[in-house]
Amino acid sequence: QKEVEQNSGPLSVPEGAIASLNCTYSDRGSQSFFWYRQYSGKSPELIMSIYSNGDKEDGRFTAQLNKASQYVSLLIRDSQPSDSATYLCAVETTSGTYKYIFGTGTRLKVLA
Amino acid sequence: NAGVTQTPKFRILKIGQSMTLQCTQDMNHNYMYWYRQDPGMGLKLIYYSVGAGITDKGEVPNGYNVSRSTTEDFPLRLELAAPSQTSVYFCASSRAPPGASGLYNEQFFGPGTRLTVL
Numbered sequence: 001q002k003e004v005e006q007n008s009g010p011l012s013v014p015e016g017a018i019a020s021l022n023c024t025y026s027d028r029g030s031q032s033f034f035w036y037r038q039y040s041g042k043s044p045e046l047i048m049s050i051y052s053n054g055d056k057e058d059g060r061f062t063a064q065l066n067k068a069s070q071y072v073s074l075l076i077r078d079s080q081p082s083d084s085a086t087y088l089c090a091v092e093t094t095s096g097t098y099k100y101i102f103g104t105g106t107r108l109k110v111l112a
Numbered sequence: 113n114a115g116v117t118q119t120p121k122f123r124i125l126k127i128g129q130s131m132t133l134q135c136t137q138d139m140n141h142n143y144m145y146w147y148r149q150d151p152g153m154g155l156k157l158i159y160y161s162v163g164a165g166i167t168d169k170g171e172v173p174n175g176y177n178v179s180r181s182t183t184e185d186f187p188l189r190l191e192l193a194a195p196s197q198t199s200v201y202f203c204a205s206s207r208a209p210p211g212a213s214g215l216y217n218e219q220f221f222g223p224g225t226r227l228t229v230l
Contacts, residue, residue: 004154032210032217043202043221044155088154092210092217099170099210100219102147102154 003027004091006103014111019076021106023089026070032092033065033072038105039085047087048074079110113138116222118203124228125193133188133225135203143206144186145170145219146178148199155202161186162209193229201225 005024013019021035032051036044048063050056050072056063062075072091076083086105093101119134137144142163147155157170161180175197177189186205190197204219 008152034218043224046218046220049218090155090219099157099160102156104152104154 003093003101004089004103006087006089006106008104009107010109011106012109012111013079015079015081017079019079019083019108019110021074021076021087021089021108022071023073023091023103024071025089025091025101027091027093027101028067028070029094030067030091031094032100033063034090034100035061035063035072035074036088036090036102037083037085038088044088076108079108081110081112084108084110115139116203116205116220118201118222118225120225121223122226124230125190126230127193127195129193130189130191131193131227133190133201133203133227135186135188135222136184137186137203137205137220137222138184139205139207139220140183141205141207141220142183143209144180145204145206146176146186146188147202147204148172148197149202149224150199158188158201190227195229197227198229199227201227 035048038044050063060077064073088105089103116137145160146158159178161167203222206219208217
């Protein structure tokens with residue numbers, strides 16, 4: 001089992017819709033979870049961080065964490081064409097040396 | 113603040129050549145990281161540093177070396193470049209380490225260096 005799994009997509013949603021991106025992880029000891037947005041040819045940009053079970057909202061973005069089920073998700077409300085990018089899930093892992101494990105990313109396409 | 117800066121942006125190397133990728137951050141972060149990203153893949157950790165003078169290997173360290181003589185700089189050295197090292201390299205930094213939940217452990221990334229080895 002991969003340590004951090006994401007559906008590679010592309011996930012296509014119409015403009016104005018809600019985009020739902022999911023990520024599962026294998027390390028039950030993980031405490032920190034991050035969503036990064038990466039435009040083609042650019043570096044990852046932090047969108048959200050979440051550390052506790054439940055929801056965390058920031059503008060149009062909501063991160064959801066369920067440690068018992070080992071998944072973290074990102075909801076993007078009122079999706080805009082400018083949201084079209086690859087979204088990377090990163091999870092802090094406690095196996096061996098503390099470090100972050102990145103998923104391969106989900107490509108989101110928002111259709112105008 | 114410039115954040116994390118990397119040079120060069122692009123580089124083409126011949127097999128067997130060596131080079132140093134530069135990374136500098138001006139946020140006074142102790143923790144710095146080097147990742148590589150292959151097409152369609154996630155980021156793989158090459159090396160990391162928890163402070164000046166202290167470095168350690170990540171998941172894919174073979175073929176690379178690092179040093180950390182100052183808080184600001186964390187160069188990555190490629191010795192004897194191979195085609196398998198063709199990738200995009202990102203440097204990142206954070207104020208706190210992984211495991212410091214909610215305490216500034218977010219990573220900030222530089223713009224990347226696109227390296228091709230022919």
